[in-house]
Amino acid sequence: MVLDRIADKWAVLILDRLRDGPVRFNHLRRDIKGISQKVLSQTLKKLERDGLLSRAVFPTVPVTVEYALTPLGRTLTDAVAAIAHWAERNMEAVLAAQAAYDARAGGDPG
Amino acid sequence: MVLDRIADKWAVLILDRLRDGPVRFNHLRRDIKGISQKVLSQTLKKLERDGLLSRAVFPTVPVTVEYALTPLGRTLTDAVAAIAHWAERNMEAVLAAQAAYDARAGGDPG
Numbered sequence: 001m002v003l004d005r006i007a008d009k010w011a012v013l014i015l016d017r018l019r020d021g022p023v024r025f026n027h028l029r030r031d032i033k034g035i036s037q038k039v040l041s042q043t044l045k046k047l048e049r050d051g052l053l054s055r056a057v058f059p060t061v062p063v064t065v066e067y068a069l070t071p072l073g074r075t076l077t078d079a080v081a082a083i084a085h086w087a088e089r090n091m092e093a094v095l096a097a098q099a100a101y102d103a104r105a106g107g108d109p110g
Numbered sequence: 111m112v113l114d115r116i117a118d119k120w121a122v123l124i125l126d127r128l129r130d131g132p133v134r135f136n137h138l139r140r141d142i143k144g145i146s147q148k149v150l151s152q153t154l155k156k157l158e159r160d161g162l163l164s165r166a167v168f169p170t171v172p173v174t175v176e177y178a179l180t181p182l183g184r185t186l187t188d189a190v191a192a193i194a195h196w197a198e199r200n201m202e203a204v205l206a207a208q209a210a211y212d213a214r215a216g217g218d219p220g
Binding site: 076 | 195203206208212
């Protein structure tokens with residue numbers, strides 16, 4: 001259940017963007033490459049429903065909607081960050097393993 | 111890229127099952143609820159190609175195939191475990207947040 005949220009790539013990217021403070025819907029939309037308006041608003045709703053982020057509406061014209069991590073969301077984001085750092089540290093090792101696998105598979109009639 | 115692997119729920123579950131040592135294909139198949147033979151073998155291939163697990167074939171009849179974490183896979187599994195523990199610790203808080211959200215949404219004509 002929660003793993004679904006964590007296994008939701010867009011949720012992970014949204015949580016990561018909120019680490020440094022509240023962000024507006026449009027900034028998230030522009031910042032997260034490839035996310036559609038519909039997927040962004042659906043995922044934000046799921047994260048809000050899970051208590052991982054809060055939503056604040058400001059009476060500007062047009063209205064401004066800002067999202068922020070809740071304390072609960074903060075604890076998850078720290079755990080998720082550990083994986084992001086793992087990816088940065090081990091990217092080369094993964095790419096090397098893929099090249100070796102492809103070379104073996106290339107020569108392997110099996 | 112690596113985030114795709116981490117955002118792949120089945121990959122996360124497979125890596126977690128290998129934490130205590132090598133496991134055979136059939137045990138993985140039986141142990142991970144809901145995974146099909148095809149998805150299991152595809153995901154194992156992806157994880158092997160990424161250098162996260164190794165594959166050993168034993169000449170029994172029929173042949174036995176065992177998968178084990180590589181050192182690289184072990185470092186990722188530790189990072190992933192932090193999220194699994196987060197889920198266990200915070201499950202109740204998430205469920206409470208969902209109930210409150212649904213109650214508000216239920217009453218909210220918006």
